[in-house]
Amino acid sequence: MEQRIGPSSKPLEGAGFDPAFIPGLTSPMAAEPDGTKAEGEPEDAKPAEESAAEESLVEADEEEAPADGPVFEASDRRASFTADHKGVRLALDDQNCEFRWDEIGAVETETTRFGKRFTITVHTPDRRWYPIEIEAKSRSVFPEWERELDAVLDAYFEDDAQKEQPEQPEEAGSED
Template sequence: MEQRIGSSSQPLEGAGFDPAFIPGLTSPASARTEEDGPEKEPEVADVEEAEAAEEAAAAPEEAAEAEAAEASPSEQEEDTETDGPVFEASDRRARMVADHRGVRLSLDDQDCEFRWDEIGAVETETARFGKRYTVTVHTPDRRWYPIEIEAPARSHFKEWDEQLDAVLDAYFETEAETETEAQTQTEAEADAD
């Protein structure tokens, strides 16, 4: 008499045990039998073609990385060239930076960046009680993006307002300033004719 060691039950199959199992579409991997035979070994030519395709796909990625590396130094140079005012405030979760490039907000792992031409208004608000400083960036398409930063002390609010006002005065162009500049240019062109 022959005895088998181990379980005599077959493994269960179906959607209850394999979330990828779809009856009628695919056969489950565990249902292969010896009759199906081993999978065919790919021929040498097929392997070489696959490797060539992988290398061709990797080439554009390497070119993009090289372009990004070249672009990074120019951006760094641009940052060092501008000596204008910069506003930066942060706490353990939130961070805000306003400089010549625009306004950048980040909260935990989420980031957003606004160029100065994308900003309609910047609003600040301080909590009546507590140490929360709220900055809201409004865009021309009626969307707003608030961020709350917890200050180390309430005395920082005045300092932060002054720094942010200096940055906004230096880089943010309001519609009135744009209209005034347009009128000045129009008058100058009329005088030149």
């Protein structure tokens, strides 16, 4: 006769035991120790899941393909800022946010007078702003960062005034 070593009760679930517990959501199913399938599980479930995962990886690779154009990246040990053809991404520790170009009202930069902090603030049309501070190795990189960010903004960011007013051809000359 086989005997089990250890407790025979199932582990308790809930917020007191699992900080990620959210009432109403089901917990993940535990894998069967002997490799048996649950009733009603299709025979080819694993290959279908694997093929779906491969398809999503291919789609992700296609999305990640960089477009021909300028890219600006600045980061330090805690924060990072990236601006490219997709938009702007900010990250601070484990917090991330992403803005498409049509969600941005303005991008502002600021440097401290004596320190090595480069502040980039993303303003949205609904009057919210998202600042991030990047600590540079030296103040000498600030002009380079300004030029690179300006190149990205010139390439991808469109002001509302530019969107509303179509370009008007210049008059060749006036007749008297």
